[in-house]
Amino acid sequence: MPTIQVEGREAIRAEEGQKLVLALEDNGVDILHRCGGNARCTTCRVEVLEGDAGPVGEAEAAILTTKGIYEPNVRLSCQIRVHNDLTVKPLMTVSDSGMDPGKRPVD
Numbered sequence: 001m002p003t004i005q006v007e008g009r010e011a012i013r014a015e016e017g018q019k020l021v022l023a024l025e026d027n028g029v030d031i032l033h034r035c036g037g038n039a040r041c042t043t044c045r046v047e048v049l050e051g052d053a054g055p056v057g058e059a060e061a062a063i064l065t066t067k068g069i070y071e072p073n074v075r076l077s078c079q080i081r082v083h084n085d086l087t088v089k090p091l092m093t094v095s096d097s098g099m100d101p102g103k104r105p106v107d
Contacts, residue, residue, distance in 0.1 A: 037078035037105025051086035
């Protein structure tokens, strides 16, 4: 089981192949996901501080480019399937935004 270290929190465990956004949410991490995990809104983005989050897919690359997000270590947690240990920092949170988190992403 991969370990996810979330900046400022204790480490959490994720199921192999689980979407990062679901691992975060299921472990009480404050994260937005306004589009329901469909790579459309970028509210679930995280900064990958350490580890291999895997390749960026076409849908993720397209929306990041559209939104003007070019940092190579900024990724959409709804598009990352956890296969390795990671250290991440959520960039948009429910607490900071005051928004509803959004529809729960599907697995």
